[in-house]
Amino acid sequence: MDSFLRVEHLKKYFKSHGGILHAVDDVSFSIEEGKTIGVVGESGCGKSTLGRVMIHLLDSTDGKIIYKGEDVTKPDRKRLSELRSEMQMIFQDPYSSLNPKYTVFQALEEPLLIQQNLKVREREEKVYEIMEMVGLAERLVNTFPHELDGGRRQRIGIGRALSINPRFIVCDEPVSALDVSIQAQILNLLQEIQEKMNLTYMFITHDLAVVKYISDKILVMYLGQVVEFADSEELFANPLNPYTKALLSAVPVPDIEQRKERVILKGEVTSPIDPKPGCRFASRCAYATEACFSQTPELREVSEGHWVRCVNV
Amino acid sequence: MSAENKEVILSVENLSVEYSSKDIGTAKAVNGMSFSIKKGTTLGLVGETGAGKTTTAYSIMGIVPKPQGKVVSGKIEFEGRDLRKLPERELRKIRGSKISMIFQDPMTALNPIDTVGRQIEEVLKLHDNLSHEEAIRKAGELLEMVGIPSERYNEYPHQFSGGMKQRVVIAIALACQPEFLIADEPTTALDVTIQSQILSMINELKQTLGTSMLLITHDLGVVAEMCDEVCVVYAGQIVERGNFRHIYKNMAHPYTIGLFNSLPDLRNSSQKLQPIPGMMPDPTDLPKGCKFQPRCQYCTEKCRQEEPKLLELEDGHFVRCFCPQKR
Ligand SMILES: Nc1ncnc2c1ncn2[C@@H]1O[C@H](COP(=O)(O)OP(=O)(O)O)[C@@H](O)[C@H]1O
Ligand SMILES: Nc1ncnc2c1ncn2[C@@H]1O[C@H](COP(=O)(O)OP(=O)(O)O)[C@@H](O)[C@H]1O
Ligand SMILES: [Mg+2]
Ligand SMILES: [Mg+2]
Numbered sequence: 259m260d261s262f263l264r265v266e267h268l269k270k271y272f273k274s275h276g277g278i279l280h281a282v283d284d285v286s287f288s289i290e291e292g293k294t295i296g297v298v299g300e301s302g303c304g305k306s307t308l309g310r311v312m313i314h315l316l317d318s319t320d321g322k323i324i325y326k327g328e329d330v331t332k333p334d335r336k337r338l339s340e341l342r343s344e345m346q347m348i349f350q351d352p353y354s355s356l357n358p359k360y361t362v363f364q365a366l367e368e369p370l371l372i373q374q375n376l377k378v379r380e381r382e383e384k385v386y387e388i389m390e391m392v393g394l395a396e397r398l399v400n401t402f403p404h405e406l407d408g409g410r411r412q413r414i415g416i417g418r419a420l421s422i423n424p425r426f427i428v429c430d431e432p433v434s435a436l437d438v439s440i441q442a443q444i445l446n447l448l449q450e451i452q453e454k455m456n457l458t459y460m461f462i463t464h465d466l467a468v469v470k471y472i473s474d475k476i477l478v479m480y481l482g483q484v485v486e487f488a489d490s491e492e493l494f495a496n497p498l499n500p501y502t503k504a505l506l507s508a509v510p511v512p513d514i515e516q517r518k519e520r521v522i523l524k525g526e527v528t529s530p531i532d533p534k535p536g537c538r539f540a541s542r543c544a545y546a547t548e549a550c551f552s553q554t555p556e557l558r559e560v561s562e563g564h565w566v567r568c569v570n571v
Numbered sequence: 572m573s574a575e576n577k578e579v580i581l582s583v584e585n586l587s588v589e590y591s592s593k594d595i596g597t598a599k600a601v602n603g604m605s606f607s608i609k610k611g612t613t614l615g616l617v618g619e620t621g622a623g624k625t626t627t628a629y630s631i632m633g634i635v636p637k638p639q640g641k642v643v644s645g646k647i648e649f650e651g652r653d654l655r656k657l658p659e660r661e662l663r664k665i666r667g668s669k670i671s672m673i674f675q676d677p678m679t680a681l682n683p684i685d686t687v688g689r690q691i692e693e694v695l696k697l698h699d700n701l702s703h704e705e706a707i708r709k710a711g712e713l714l715e716m717v718g719i720p721s722e723r724y725n726e727y728p729h730q731f732s733g734g735m736k737q738r739v740v741i742a743i744a745l746a747c748q749p750e751f752l753i754a755d756e757p758t759t760a761l762d763v764t765i766q767s768q769i770l771s772m773i774n775e776l777k778q779t780l781g782t783s784m785l786l787i788t789h790d791l792g793v794v795a796e797m798c799d800e801v802c803v804v805y806a807g808q809i810v811e812r813g814n815f816r817h818i819y820k821n822m823a824h825p826y827t828i829g830l831f832n833s834l835p836d837l838r839n840s841s842q843k844l845q846p847i848p849g850m851m852p853d854p855t856d857l858p859k860g861c862k863f864q865p866r867c868q869y870c871t872e873k874c875r876q877e878e879p880k881l882l883e884l885e886d887g888h889f890v891r892c893f894c895p896q897k898r
Contacts, residue, residue, distance in 0.1 A: 510792030
């Protein structure tokens with residue numbers, strides 16, 4: 259059986275001053291329906307670009323996107339508009355993604371106007387239905403984004419994404435700008451909605467505790483590439499790529515137990531412009547050998563469902 | 572770490588700060604905050620956005636933005652001197668030599684049109700009366716100390732990444748070898764691997780220089796990593812205070828417990844998050860009684876009427892709550 263969504267050797271390059279910027283560089287993975295795939299990695303590693311390419315907000319440079327068995331890499335206009343409603347995005351900063359002049363009602367109504375031939379009454383009902391689903395009190399219906407706190411603005415963002423019955427939602431750092439008590443409210447909301455509507459999520463974040471909590475599978479990215487891909491439990495129990503190990507060990511844990519050995523990385527992420535052959539992490543890797551600088555490692559399946567890009571694993 | 576017998580370097584007593592403006596009215600940002608920091612130790616101020624953490628730091632530094640901001644009451648004693656009673660000139664001297672602050676956004680402390688090396692030099696010259704050559708040599712050393720090759724001395728801030736800029740800021744903050752360092756969310760804007768570089772660097776520097784520190788953060792993980800003592804702040808008040816290890820095991824304030832229960836736990840995957848319902852109160856319109864009462868599941872009539880005091884529950888463990896709980 260084919261997966262819900264499958265990506266093969268997906269690439270997205272940008273022309274930039276210094277050369278070609280490899281934002282997403284040969285990414286492959288698949289997602290089952292109703293599940294969540296987490297995407298982690300440091301800023302600039304290509305998470306948002308990957309999300310945007312997946313839902314056709316950006317064209318891919320190369321590779322394939324297979325959606326329910328259909329190749330949708332280069333859809334025609336009609337198919338594209340259908341896909342755009344089935345695939346939605348929730349952004350980090352709801353403030354900048356919302357029209358400041360729109361009330362809650364207008365913000366939630368807008369996607370309905372474009373996508374469906376509903377009567378005024380039906381639209382209105384639908385807006386209230388969505389407000390209830392995302393936990394916005396009815397009395398807020400005529401308020402503007404600037405009158406609301408970040409948590410509520412994010413609820414509007416979620417409501418907008420839900421209004422046209424999507425199947426797949428890319429959540430791009432949806433809780434990163436929120437305080438922890440509000441973050442937990444939104445994470446729980448996203449999970450409830452997922453169960454209710456059997457939605458499939460791609461959940462992008464740099465917060466490893468959040469990604470572990472919410473994801474079934476996790477992609478770890480470094481400079482445009484997947485360096486590790488596995489079930490969430492497996493990845494945290496048994497990280498194999500040295501970058502994944504460093505990333506996991508860097509998270510400060512709020513408890514008082516003895517710290518495990520911490521891998522402090524040298525230096526910083528190098529440039530994604532015209533990357534040299536060899537492993538992109540080699541210059542920061544404590545285990546790098548000569549081969550790492552000359553050989554480009556492939557993403558290999560080292561045990562069932564656990565993929566790693568590293569010559570030394 | 573035995574902090575008991577150490578001398579207090581900074582104490583804040585009953586600090587209250589307000590911001591007033593015609594449009595919003597009077598925001599009670601800090602409401603009777605009291606804490607003290609012992610020499611060589613680190614105190615964490617932890618709480619969510621708007622809790623009053625930055626305002627507390629500004630009060631210590633004497634830089635609460637005027638005219639809206641006003642310290643209404645409180646005593647801030649640094650090495651036995653009441654900072655609020657010192658003339659601006661004296662205060663500036665202390666700020667330049669004994670107390671330094673690291674801000675969340677490194678660009679608030681960096682001059683975009685001057686090289687990073689020269690910016691460190693400036694501080695050194697001001698503070699130590701060093702000659703030009705000595706200042707250059709020392710500034711280069713400081714760069715190296717925070718992990719930046721001194722070859723980059725003549726580069727400008729925009730040529731550095733966020734993590735590197737924050738290192739430069741730390742080098743500047745340490746240039747005068749302050750006895751006391753205030754760090755306001757120093758790693759919040761950085762990636763975790765860079766955060767862990769910076770935190771371990773700050774820890775090393777603290778050990779070699781014996782610096783005392785006030786660390787402001789919303790991240791309980793960072794508190795665990797860095798702090799001896801912790802104050803949990805809510806609506807401008809300390810709701811729980813004590814040794815971090817003790818608090819971790821014996822947290823008693825419903826807000827503190829709520830914060831921990833809101834965090835996904837890396838080690839426990841079957842856990843369900845228990846968010847705190849509702850949101851932070853508006854500082855221009857704080858609730859009567861306990862400030863956390865509208866969000867608290869243990870709230871009683873008394874909590875709605877009366878404001879609880881910060882009382883010592885056990886040795887060194889203070890809680891502001893009529894019905895302390897167990898996690
Ligand atoms: N529209 C664009 N044009 C040129 N470069 C871009 C564009 N969008 C992203 N990039 C670059 O692609 C890389 C990946 O960016 P992004 O996907 O935003 O990363 P992340 O979301 O992981 O922080 C970065 O180097 C970024 O500067
Ligand atoms: N310059 C200012 N003018 C008016 N209100 C302010 C100003 N600075 C902070 N506040 C208010 O004071 C409260 C505390 O803010 P702050 O000290 O920045 O909190 P924190 O650092 O814990 O997020 C907030 O409600 C904030 O809106
Ligand atoms: Mg992004
Ligand atoms: Mg602040």
